[in-house]
Amino acid sequence: MSGILYLIPSPIGSIKEVDYLTQSNTEILQNLKYFIVESEKTARAFLHYCGHNLDDNLNFIEYNEHNFNKINIDDWLKILKSNNSIGLISEAGTPCIADPGSEIVLRAHLNDIEVYPFAIPSSITMALMSSGLNGQKFSFHGYLDKNVNKLRQQIKILERESRLSGYSQIFMEVPYKSQKIFDLLLNTLKSDTFLCVAAELNTSEQFIKTKQIKSWKNFQVELNKKRCIFIFQNKNYF
Incomplete structure (x- = not known):
């Protein structure tokens, strides 16, 4: 059984503007342990504001214009295929729309992994x-x-x-x-x-x-x- 690739938008403006997240989305977010992000620092701040406990078991990989060619997506597919879900978080706005992530999403589809988008503040x-x-x-x-x-x-x-x-x-x-x-x-x-x-x-x-x-x-x-x-x-x- 495979995990789910969650597409998680982050606030366009202030980090406090996260009221677009539903309760169920927030609960999913708080239980994730693996994240693909543009910036770990801003992702951690976003997760903290959303109530994530940010324990030592969290795993982050930065995926942005500076390291596209250095990231091995297969490693993250293995995590998903091992029944672990991953959150893909954009820096400000929506993953894959004028932001990184589309290649990861496509690879997930090609490997029959469920893709689940959160509500979008586009x-x-x-x-x-x-x-x-x-x-x-x-x-x-x-x-x-x-x-x-x-x-x-x-x-x-x-x-x-x-x-x-x-x-x-x-x-x-x-x-x-x-x-x-x-x-x-x-x-x-x-x-x-x-x-x-x-x-x-x-x-x-x-x-x-x-x-x-x-x-x-x-x-x-x-x-x-x-x-x-x-x-x-x-x-x-x-």
Whole structure:
């Protein structure tokens, strides 16, 4: 008999914002002994706040962009196959959605191991539902190209696709680049394109605005070092 791979989202904002966890989810979490995490330090703080006793029998493995190629997933599959369950915890938000973990989940499926997702405080979903843009048809692109010239071209292509298909285009960026990305969007997108900026969701600094580019150019906003979701759509206003 195999254990279960639990996908455990962590708070987008303050660690105290864990009311999305149901009682049954919390009880499962408190009894887990094995965890795959992006950062052991923040994972321990999250578990402590959720009431885990954090005894000496806990096992953590850090799985992030710095060590993808160094982790032997087979070792963790053996643990699951030995009737031990594992919690996969993201750093802030949802495992596998613009965060590590999808390869682990796929390997679990291929080995007939049950995958169980906890309730999700997704910044992507929160941003889209608050944007007023198309929530029926949309594309999420994660992080766009790091090269500025390629990024500008990519934005133009996505804008054209949005105009033709009606899709909202969603992406995110690391906090220290948020202001630069916002400025680039203002200088790249057409004046009638709608842009939603959703920053620091579910925190006291939450900011959500949707405006056409021509209106954004007359609006002052400071996004430096803020966690942002950007959504744009070139559509007819009605």
